[in-house]
Amino acid sequence: MKIQTTRCLALAVIFMLSACSTSVERIDAQEQIDLSGAWNDTDSQLVAREMIDDSLSRPWIVRFVTQTGKDPAVIIGSVKNLSHEHINTNTFVANMERELINSGQVQFVASADARQEIRAERDDQDVNATSDTRNVGGQEYGADFIMQGQINTIIDMEGKTQVRYYQVNLELISIKDNRKVWVGEKRIKKLVRNSQLRG
Template identity: 70%
Template sequence: MNKLFKLVLGSILVSTLLVGCSTSVERIDAGQTVDLSGAWNDTDSQMVAQEMISDVLARPWYNNFTAKTGKAPAVIVGTVRNLSHEHINTRTFVNEMERELINSGRVEFVASSDERNEIREERIDQDLNSSESTRKAAGQEQGADFILKGQINTIIDTADSEQVRYYQVDLSLISLADNRKVWVGQKKLKKIVSNGKLRY
């Protein structure tokens, strides 16, 4: 009887430990804002991209260019450097800006450097293997008029269990014809994080 009691008790303890260590997953709407650590997240990326692209398209350079050339400007998004204290997937942020630019319908959008290299390899393959009526000739690419590039910086201020996380995103739109900066934009975010186990 004593052995049976110990066996049952042991089974209960093991079951309790397994339940306590189990992982819980809840699916939520992708558009819902969730801040767990206070670090840069998908909401920040979307919000900053939307606001900065709206700003760049509303500035004088756009009307000046269209009035002078009679066409929409061709834009490419270049490098956005992460100079912050944390890991930020800048590719996601760049993708958000590309989406906002394309969906605005106000600019022609040129593929990135990596994408262009892949497409050029495909053209070479077509030149060797595709029929004359379907192959695409080299040297017909549309060049960009402007490149959008920038950086993300942070300032972290911590005292005890509270932390202020300050993000500053600086972007510049540069003319590829003459290296003029035709627009400089800046977006700032500030978060107060209260947590017993802060990340630095």
């Protein structure tokens, strides 16, 4: 009887441990998975690709190359998250940077944070590096245009059904004279059923 009770307890423990275990499966990073209906990596990549493609297909870039004889230098400024949910705008900015650089149509200037770190390194080299390996200041490539924008959302919910609406607005602005040379908008609408999320 005692042995049988011990076996039952052991089986119960094994069952409980297996029920609480974590399962991990590796999947293709390009696979589109939408679990909650919230903004995710797929949205970030698709919006960045479509908006950058649109911006580079507009007349401003041909006009700039014709007038100056060089590719425009672009920097991405702030992208504000004005939505109701947490959105990692750093990932979205990184996606846009990749699309701009890989297009081969623009020069891309490092962000303000990156420039501060690089300037600190140049200052250090000025004191510590040999003259033939030192990179001096005052040689930075100035940006011609800055891209800025925001992400907004609207949630419409009835019972356990939601419509999640995302609107991304971006602007490309001439740093020389503050002219807006491109304004882009991308909308995403998702119908989420049986969602436990609250707007």
